[in-house]
Amino acid sequence: MASNEQKAQQLIAEAEKKLTSSKGFFGSLFGGSAKVEDAVECYQRAANLFKMAKNWTAAGSAFCEAANLHSKAGSRHDAATNYVDAANCYKKSDVDEAVNCLIRSIEIYTDMGRFTMAAKHHQTIAEMYEADSVNLERAVQHYEQAADYFRGEENNSSANKCLLKVAQYAAQLENYDKAISIYQQVAQASLESSLLKYSAKEYLFRAALCHLCVDVLNAQHAMEKFVQMYPAFQDAREYKLLQTLVEHMEEQNVDGFTEAVKDYDSISRLDQWYTMILLRIKKTLNDNPDLR
Structure with a gap:
């Protein structure tokens, strides 16, 4: 029995072969788009086999290839989904690549007007930078962007959670004015809700x-x-x-x-x-x- 990695490599070779044959004049006449769809499926199957083998970089790369093909074909939602799949794999091996994939998915979601999805992925990027104390400024930037998108979609609870993270790290980075402004803002918002009123004490x-x-x-x-x-x-x-x-x-x-x-x-x-x-x-x- 071939290993999962070997099967995955075979599927990638198969995908590349389908793409090469779909590019020529005769390929475009005889089911070029069907071959691209087949290639996408090969990349996705390969990615899942790489995941089973815990080869996260190869899995991320295969999902990226599938996402790129979806993007070229105009299947924006599928492209965004595959970029997120790629990011989830890269998270385990290469944070920078994971961030790049999430940013590409965010670009698609914002273009489609799916701001809640974009906000969630900005939040994920922030959490990744948060784990690395060297990149706290970047974490703050992405939490702020997430809060902005959540607020635009009237999701004030999620917006405030992100803003509280901004305040926490702003204070840590000695940007006290920014932290104070956010804590006061969230406290004021909490006081307007009978359920959240008690939490205002902590923010003040x-x-x-x-x-x-x-x-x-x-x-x-x-x-x-x-x-x-x-x-x-x-x-x-x-x-x-x-x-x-x-x-x-x-x-x-x-x-x-x-x-x-x-x-x-x-x-x-x-x-x-x-x-x-x-x-x-x-x-x-x-x-x-x-x-x-």
């Missing part, structure tokens, strides 16, 4: 912490504004922590600041993002020349 907390990275006075003004937006925020543990941190920052009390964070963390675990932001705020205290 995050926005206030970003303010503290920049300036204590601005943070205090923001906190007053947040309480006007959402009066219940004043009774939250998050708000009380913010008040305590502001007091310790004004007193330049590093130990008090550390203790307040520890106390809060003992009840509500702070994730990696919060820890990173709080350490940056604490560093502004450590760097203050008045403490030396």
